[in-house]
Amino acid sequence: MKLKTKIASKSSKSKPAKKSPLPSAVCVLSDSEASITLDVKVEGIESIFGAAYLMMDKAFVFLSGDRAKKIVVVLRPKDEALPLRALADEFLSDLESQKVRWAVAKNNLPVREFIAEQAVLIANGTIPPPSASEAAPEPAAEELTADQRSEIERLIAEVESEIKTMNDRKVALDPKGIKASWEETQEKKA
Amino acid sequence: MSRLTALANGAAVETSGLAAFNFRDMGGWHLLTNDWGQFLMLSTADFERFMAGKVEAGDPLYPELESRGVMKARLDFKQLAANYVKKNSFQWFPGPSLHMIVVTLRCNQKCQYCHSSVVDPSRTDTDMDIETARKTVDFIFSTPNPTICIEFQGGEPLLNWPVVKFITEYAQAKAKAGNRKLLMALVCNFTLMTEDKLDFLFDHHVSICTSLDGPAELHNQNRPFLGGGEAQQKVVYWLEKIQERCNSDVKKKYYLPGALMTTTRFSMDYGPQIVDLYVKLGLEQIFLRPLSPIGYAKRVWKDVGYAPEEFVRFYEETLDYIIDLNISGKSDIMERMALILLTKIVKGEDPGFMDLRSPAGAVLGCLAYNYNGEIFVSDEGRMVDHQGDPIFRVGDVAKSDWASVIDHPTTRACVTASTLDNQPMCQQCAYKPYCGAEPVFHYETQKSVFGQMPTSGWCISHMGVFDVIFRKLRDPRSRKVMDKWLERDQCRWQESGNVPAGEPEVVL
Numbered sequence: 001m002k003l004k005t006k007i008a009s010k011s012s013k014s015k016p017a018k019k020s021p022l023p024s025a026v027c028v029l030s031d032s033e034a035s036i037t038l039d040v041k042v043e044g045i046e047s048i049f050g051a052a053y054l055m056m057d058k059a060f061v062f063l064s065g066d067r068a069k070k071i072v073v074v075l076r077p078k079d080e081a082l083p084l085r086a087l088a089d090e091f092l093s094d095l096e097s098q099k100v101r102w103a104v105a106k107n108n109l110p111v112r113e114f115i116a117e118q119a120v121l122i123a124n125g126t127i128p129p130p131s132a133s134e135a136a137p138e139p140a141a142e143e144l145t146a147d148q149r150s151e152i153e154r155l156i157a158e159v160e161s162e163i164k165t166m167n168d169r170k171v172a173l174d175p176k177g178i179k180a181s182w183e184e185t186q187e188k189k190a
Numbered sequence: 191m192s193r194l195t196a197l198a199n200g201a202a203v204e205t206s207g208l209a210a211f212n213f214r215d216m217g218g219w220h221l222l223t224n225d226w227g228q229f230l231m232l233s234t235a236d237f238e239r240f241m242a243g244k245v246e247a248g249d250p251l252y253p254e255l256e257s258r259g260v261m262k263a264r265l266d267f268k269q270l271a272a273n274y275v276k277k278n279s280f281q282w283f284p285g286p287s288l289h290m291i292v293v294t295l296r297c298n299q300k301c302q303y304c305h306s307s308v309v310d311p312s313r314t315d316t317d318m319d320i321e322t323a324r325k326t327v328d329f330i331f332s333t334p335n336p337t338i339c340i341e342f343q344g345g346e347p348l349l350n351w352p353v354v355k356f357i358t359e360y361a362q363a364k365a366k367a368g369n370r371k372l373l374m375a376l377v378c379n380f381t382l383m384t385e386d387k388l389d390f391l392f393d394h395h396v397s398i399c400t401s402l403d404g405p406a407e408l409h410n411q412n413r414p415f416l417g418g419g420e421a422q423q424k425v426v427y428w429l430e431k432i433q434e435r436c437n438s439d440v441k442k443k444y445y446l447p448g449a450l451m452t453t454t455r456f457s458m459d460y461g462p463q464i465v466d467l468y469v470k471l472g473l474e475q476i477f478l479r480p481l482s483p484i485g486y487a488k489r490v491w492k493d494v495g496y497a498p499e500e501f502v503r504f505y506e507e508t509l510d511y512i513i514d515l516n517i518s519g520k521s522d523i524m525e526r527m528a529l530i531l532l533t534k535i536v537k538g539e540d541p542g543f544m545d546l547r548s549p550a551g552a553v554l555g556c557l558a559y560n561y562n563g564e565i566f567v568s569d570e571g572r573m574v575d576h577q578g579d580p581i582f583r584v585g586d587v588a589k590s591d592w593a594s595v596i597d598h599p600t601t602r603a604c605v606t607a608s609t610l611d612n613q614p615m616c617q618q619c620a621y622k623p624y625c626g627a628e629p630v631f632h633y634e635t636q637k638s639v640f641g642q643m644p645t646s647g648w649c650i651s652h653m654g655v656f657d658v659i660f661r662k663l664r665d666p667r668s669r670k671v672m673d674k675w676l677e678r679d680q681c682r683w684q685e686s687g688n689v690p691a692g693e694p695e696v697v698l
Contacts, residue, residue, distance in 0.1 A: 182333060
């Protein structure tokens with residue numbers, strides 16, 4: 001998918017390309033804006049979007065290009081006194097951090113989902129909370145263990161089966177009873 | 191560097207061993223937090239070693255990293271899940287616990303900032319009538335949270351005293367019949383308080399809170415009477431009187447009145463004087479609250495408002511003053527915003543503060559009821575309506591049921607917009623486990639319930655306040671004071687679904 005193109009024209013006084021700290025980034029500074037071309041496969045689309053978003057307090061940010069290949073990020077400072085080079089450096093620095101933040105987030109997605117599920121099970125009483133007397137935990141593997149993975153799969157299968165067997169349209173639309181009034185929750189308990 | 195902060199240029203990073211966490215460069219040290227509410231303060235040198243994957247078993251730092259859930263190979267899933275349950279306790283209670291009823295729009299004060307959208311005392315057409323009051327209470331009791339807190343607001347609620355009395359008695363009868371836990375609170379300006387009213391409030395266990403912006407010259411400038419006259423003296427008179435009665439009866443000690451201050455541009459030079467007044471009056475806490483550009487305050491922002499950075503500076507300077515008073519033994523007054531954040535950060539608990547939740551308190555934690563029975567996602571949402579925009583209206587007590595309110599498109603939008611994992615900047619912020627985004631604030635200031643965090647005044651002021659609190663936590667002198675506050679704290683707000691041990695319950 002191509003993004004809407006809105007690129008500022010470059011001034012005739014464009015400065016020569018600046019070598020950026022990132023291998024794929026090519027940065028061009030004009031009189032009024034910094035234009036940074038990035039290889040999406042190297043930088044990651046989420047990281048580029050993330051770094052661009054963070055610049056919005058200091059610059060107007062325009063993105064163009066092909067989100068599968070190359071993205072051009074144009075930064076136009078909101079405060080004309082802000083040096084373009086500093087603006088471009090800040091973007092590139094944030095881009096580098098964005099890559100780390102996104103890598104950590106992606107690596108840990110299954111773990112976060114698993115812990116969130118455990119929290120729901122503890123909160124609704126399905127499993128007990130850990131007691132103080134419980135032994136120190138065994139070291140976890142780098143990835144989920146086979147047991148943990150099978151537990152997740154079992155839970156997913158349980159939910160899927162629950163959804164399939166729901167015939168009551170009301171229940172299907174509100175499986176957790178969020179829309180139930182106080183009286184309905186009491187009737188159910190009774 | 192963006193406000194989110196970034197890694198040092200050229201920093202070595204080995205991501206494979208890192209568990210899920212967010213980090214923040216605090217200048218000389220780094221803060222790390224995770225979804226489960228744990229935090230860790232590392233020197234920059236240690237942070238860089240950790241990020242480079244150079245902290246291994248046997249390293250003195252290793253046990254701390256392990257215990258804080260940032261080492262992927264050493265995660266205690268069950269304990270982290272239990273932390274998450276405790277931290278987000280509000281998520282496990284169905285429906286709102288806080289119900290704010292505006293019994294009248296009339297008010298006898300003309301506050302500079304009043305975002306309560308008031309009208310002249312002669313406008314009795316903006317009083318809630320008994321039938322609407324009954325329907326409002328019936329609606330409140332149809333919502334599914336086992337704990338209900340009804341808060342009277344206005345306008346000045348004492349101008350419609352008969353309805354305050356009716357709602358109190360009717361709600362208490364319903365609570366008794368339905369075996370529901372009920373808390374009641376009155377927010378008023380004290381200028382119309384009488385001994386008879388006070389007797390009724392005590393007899394019915396209604397807690398009382400007022401507004402006190404500071405010394406007379408400041409308070410009377412911020413909150414003048416209609417037609418002139420001085421309001422501050424009346425507030426002080428009744429605060430002292432109610433305190434005297436509470437202190438003379440052990441059963442009433444839980445009902446010591448609270449006071450709230452709102453920071454305007456005029457307050458900025460008065461930090462120590464405001465604190466001194468609260469100390470002199472024997473108030474246990476002061477709440478340094480920023481003004482929000484919502485409703486009427488938005489119209490007059492250029493006269494009474496300020497930049498979020500200015501508020502953060504005021505907050506830090508005034509908090510420093512309060513901490514110094516504690517250290518010197520001159521006072522043990524506590525600052526409430528700090529207590530709310532410390533309860534989240536240090537105790538890993540939810541203090542029931544609607545503004546700093548993910549998702550926000552709108553509908554899920556609170557509802558506001560206008561004098562005419564209209565239901566809003568929050569009191570701020572009602573104020574927007576008063577300025578002519580009904581976008582945050584989600585029902586009417588005469589026509590709506592709970593299912594239609596929770597299922598309302600506006601409810602869904604507010605929940606989605608205020609879930610921090612949906613916010614591009616918030617999801618990576620070190621303050622995510624303790625923070626929240628307010629859809630009404632962002633709609634009013636940025637024309638979007640989602641807002642745009644890099645330019646959001648909400649984000650700038652809250653991030654600044656979090657910075658202040660974490661810096662204080664790293665300083666052993668202020669940490670000692672804050673730990674004492676937490677020990678003494680009755681910080682869990684009444685509107686919380688979890689009524690803490692010692693919190694007064696209405697005995698019927």
